[in-house]
Amino acid sequence: MQQTPQKLFELFDQGTEILQAALRSSYLDAMLENAENIIDGHVAVEDGVPDQKTVAQLTQLYKELDLPAASPEAIRQVLQLSFLKVIRKDAIQANHQMTPDTIGFLMAFLIEKVSDFDRPYTIFDPTVGTGNLLTTVINQLQKANSEPVHGYGIDNDPAMLEVASASIALQKLDVDLFHQDAINALDIPQCDLAVADLPIGYYPLDKNTSGYQTRAQEGHSYVHHLLIEQSMNYLQPGGFGVFLVPSNIFQTKESQTFVKWIHSVAYLQGLINLPAELFANQGAQKAILLLQRHGGQSKQAPKVLLGEFPSFKQPREFSAFMQEIDQWVKTNLK
Structure with a gap:
């Protein structure tokens, strides 16, 4: 059964939240890193960041996040909701x-x-x-x-x-x-x-x-x-x-x-x-x-x-x- 756009967003957003804390970055940078991880099929690690515990957490999360089965329109909605949160969290200009x-x-x-x-x-x-x-x-x-x-x-x-x-x-x-x-x-x-x-x-x-x-x-x-x-x-x-x-x-x-x-x-x-x-x-x-x-x-x-x-x-x-x-x-x- 396909996950709803809302469920997909919740899981995607969890990944962004985890990465923002691990990378100590803006929400936008964490969202982009999250998307890149999913596109590449693995969690990117640079100079030991994120740590092994976070990598394991994200790897498990990505297994639950069934984006490959989602329609392009559902994925677009996920990215849209994520960017709306970026605007709020990072105070993006109008x-x-x-x-x-x-x-x-x-x-x-x-x-x-x-x-x-x-x-x-x-x-x-x-x-x-x-x-x-x-x-x-x-x-x-x-x-x-x-x-x-x-x-x-x-x-x-x-x-x-x-x-x-x-x-x-x-x-x-x-x-x-x-x-x-x-x-x-x-x-x-x-x-x-x-x-x-x-x-x-x-x-x-x-x-x-x-x-x-x-x-x-x-x-x-x-x-x-x-x-x-x-x-x-x-x-x-x-x-x-x-x-x-x-x-x-x-x-x-x-x-x-x-x-x-x-x-x-x-x-x-x-x-x-x-x-x-x-x-x-x-x-x-x-x-x-x-x-x-x-x-x-x-x-x-x-x-x-x-x-x-x-x-x-x-x-x-x-x-x-x-x-x-x-x-x-x-x-x-x-």
């Missing part, structure tokens, strides 16, 4: 927060509906962080489509990439990770899909933005505009980009340049606000932006997908809205 599952599943649902591959395909995330969003989407796509998917993740934070690397290895997913600033030229091929929970704010290195059409005429440029432009550059003709953006993305003074650029390279196929209840105030509300690169079989949808997801507390209305999206795809994109 920009390292993970995309909540509710949002990840909605983005995955939309990607699943607009894409239908009868061949191996590729997806990338230019702000991959811990890999939670990318692996959520890949796991959902794999349930809906048996074709193999290869992922790419880019991030300039080595600590977050370590978490992503451990998560991907434990889930046995086919994903390559790159440590770099995603505003610079990327080391990836053109892909079929892009997904990102975009950072919001200004990009400080103006010199790096000289080739961007969405850069500000004066002062710093919006990093989310730049990352959307960069993502579309690395999509195949007809490829879809699905981005988590501020709901007011088309209501700022920079939006005129941004919209002009969109029309030059892509079709604006949809903008759906997330439920207002997920955000502390209206100004913080976010939306899912759906863009499709020009070329291939792509065309402008006769009716752009606009609206707002109903509250999760209204399951009937929420289900009806999801069916409306399904119908919109069939009548506007297929």
